[in-house]
Amino acid sequence: MALMTAQQYKDSLKDGRVVYLCGERVPDVLANPMLRTCIETAAIDYEMPEMEEYRDLAVVTREDGDRISRYYHVPRSGDDLLKRHELMVEATRLGSGAIPFTHDIASDAMNAVNITAALMGKEEYRERAEAYRRYLQDSDLSVAVAMSDVKGDRSQRPSSPRQGHPDYYLRIVDRNDEGIVVRGAKAHISAAAYFNELFVVPCRNMSEDDADYAVSFAIPVDTPGIIQVAHPIKADFGPLDFPVDIPLRWHTDSLIIFDDVTVPWERVFLCGEWAFAMPLVYNFAYFHRHTAASYRVPVSEMMVGMAQAMAEYNGVDKATHIIEKVTDLVIYVNMLKSLSRAACVDYVVHGGIPTPNPVITNMAKYYFASNFHRCVEIVQDVSGGLLSTAPTYADFSNPELSGFMEKYLGGTAEATAEQRLRMLQFIRRILCQEIEVLAVQGEGSFQAQRMTIYLESQEEIQKYKAMTEREAGISPH
Numbered sequence: 001m002a003l004m005t006a007q008q009y010k011d012s013l014k015d016g017r018v019v020y021l022c023g024e025r026v027p028d029v030l031a032n033p034m035l036r037t038c039i040e041t042a043a044i045d046y047e048m049p050e051m052e053e054y055r056d057l058a059v060v061t062r063e064d065g066d067r068i069s070r071y072y073h074v075p076r077s078g079d080d081l082l083k084r085h086e087l088m089v090e091a092t093r094l095g096s097g098a099i100p101f102t103h104d105i106a107s108d109a110m111n112a113v114n115i116t117a118a119l120m121g122k123e124e125y126r127e128r129a130e131a132y133r134r135y136l137q138d139s140d141l142s143v144a145v146a147m148s149d150v151k152g153d154r155s156q157r158p159s160s161p162r163q164g165h166p167d168y169y170l171r172i173v174d175r176n177d178e179g180i181v182v183r184g185a186k187a188h189i190s191a192a193a194y195f196n197e198l199f200v201v202p203c204r205n206m207s208e209d210d211a212d213y214a215v216s217f218a219i220p221v222d223t224p225g226i227i228q229v230a231h232p233i234k235a236d237f238g239p240l241d242f243p244v245d246i247p248l249r250w251h252t253d254s255l256i257i258f259d260d261v262t263v264p265w266e267r268v269f270l271c272g273e274w275a276f277a278m279p280l281v282y283n284f285a286y287f288h289r290h291t292a293a294s295y296r297v298p299v300s301e302m303m304v305g306m307a308q309a310m311a312e313y314n315g316v317d318k319a320t321h322i323i324e325k326v327t328d329l330v331i332y333v334n335m336l337k338s339l340s341r342a343a344c345v346d347y348v349v350h351g352g353i354p355t356p357n358p359v360i361t362n363m364a365k366y367y368f369a370s371n372f373h374r375c376v377e378i379v380q381d382v383s384g385g386l387l388s389t390a391p392t393y394a395d396f397s398n399p400e401l402s403g404f405m406e407k408y409l410g411g412t413a414e415a416t417a418e419q420r421l422r423m424l425q426f427i428r429r430i431l432c433q434e435i436e437v438l439a440v441q442g443e444g445s446f447q448a449q450r451m452t453i454y455l456e457s458q459e460e461i462q463k464y465k466a467m468t469e470r471e472a473g474i475s476p477h
């Protein structure tokens with residue numbers, strides 16, 4: 001089997017995984033209404049290869065003729081990176097702003113592990129990484145990436161005696177014939193509750209003292225000792241919401257506890273080689289922030305649509321300051337699109353794999369994240385106070401109130417009260433607090449992107465310095 005169907009994906013989740021939600025163990029993730037919403041969001045990735053209009057984007061034919069997911073294909077060119085970018089944009093559009101997530105972050109980690117194995121020059125690691133990529137291509141499994149450790153005192157290194165205990169970063173506590181045993185916890189891991197495998201990578205550079213924390217591997221989610229605590233999401237429209245034909249799409253994220261988990265050797269990609277934690281982290285981040293910039297395109301497009309719709313409904317779309325604000329949103333979305341595409345065109349090659357340009361990628365993610373709240377503010381400004389105070393659908397549909405609602409909550413002659421209330425409901429749902437935090441923290445804080453931009457630009461900075469010194473007559477022309 002090279003490609004799973006959506007049904008096969010869902011069936012594959014019937015295993016012994018340990019997932020808690022709202023204080024209770026979930027016996028069957030498929031039967032839980034919140035997780036079911038997330039599973040349907042994820043299933044989009046398995047539906048796309050079956051949809052005529054996306055097949056060429058979603059599927060690649062391997063040398064042996066097997067059809068595999070584009071995500072698990074090794075990119076060979078800037079064009080491959082562009083197609084991957086377009087696939088993520090389209091998948092997120094289908095997900096009403098939520099990327100399905102089943103393969104893309106895993107492919108970011110897989111590429112980084114392949115690159116790191118090539119840099120290490122150790123044949124066994126290269127073979128293991130190749131074998132795992134082949135396994136993913138053949139099985140089409142969904143894989144969550146567990147990078148973010150819980151970290152404890154951020155000012156201290158993982159092995160520092162000043163950390164409250166030694167397990168704030170995931171670490172190797174034993175090595176035996178079977179494999180390694182790991183202990184620790186990873187936080188905020190998207191979609192892990194309903195994916196098949198966990199791909200674990202370190203979240204920072206390591207020193208020699210931190211060698212046991214330099215660990216990377218992949219294992220099935222139901223491996224004994226893995227305990228997940230997921231957080232609740234809004235899973236369905238309730239009686240207070242205007243009913244909508246399109247189902248809700250979203251994900252939950254898990255705190256994952258690794259309570260002395262055994263990982264077989266063939267699935268270990270980094271095991272104490274502390275100097276290679278940094279290349280692994282950085283190469284993952286180059287791909288992953290590009291993934292992030294890609295799947296933020298549809299939400300940015302939606303913000304333009306929200307602001308324009310509300311401005312037209314309220315009859316202010318010709319006001320100068322509103323035109324300026326909508327223009328700001330148009331600049332925002334097109335800047336994000338242009339940077340994301342430029343990172344593919346101007347790619348670099350790491351460990352033999354075309355990699356999205358690190359500086360442009362980090363600029364794209366940073367630009368998106370650092371301007372996100374300003375764009376939310378524009379949508380909030382244009383929408384007016386009803387965004388917060390609007391009566392509910394239950395009020396609107398109450399026969400004693402509906403006449404008043406229709407009469408007093410309309411906008412221009414063309415804009416009905418229902419249109420306005422529906423759009424406001426959509427804005428509240430999409431631009432919720434969770435997406436605001438995700439924009440800022442997801443894929444690393446602002447500082448993580450700025451640091452990468454600065455470090456990756458050293459050559460460029462020195463080039464400009466030399467050029468300036470020549471022009472100033474300090475060095476020979």
Ligand SMILES: Cc1cc2nc3c(=O)[nH]c(=O)nc-3n(C[C@H](O)[C@H](O)[C@H](O)COP(=O)(O)OP(=O)(O)OC[C@H]3O[C@@H](n4cnc5c(N)ncnc54)[C@H](O)[C@@H]3O)c2cc1C
Pocket residue numbers: 145146147148149150151154155187188189190191253437438441442443444445446447448
């Ligand atoms: C919705 C959501 C989904 C996510 N999904 C995933 C996922 O699937 N997989 C995954 O691995 N991670 C995931 N993340 C985690 C995300 O990458 C982290 O939130 C991010 O890296 C920040 O880490 P933190 O949350 O621990 O915050 P912190 O590290 O506590 O950062 C808070 C602030 O402290 C600063 N800071 C931290 N350490 C230092 C230091 N040593 N020196 C100076 N300043 C410092 C940061 O720059 C930031 O300003 C997700 C996050 C969110 C919000």
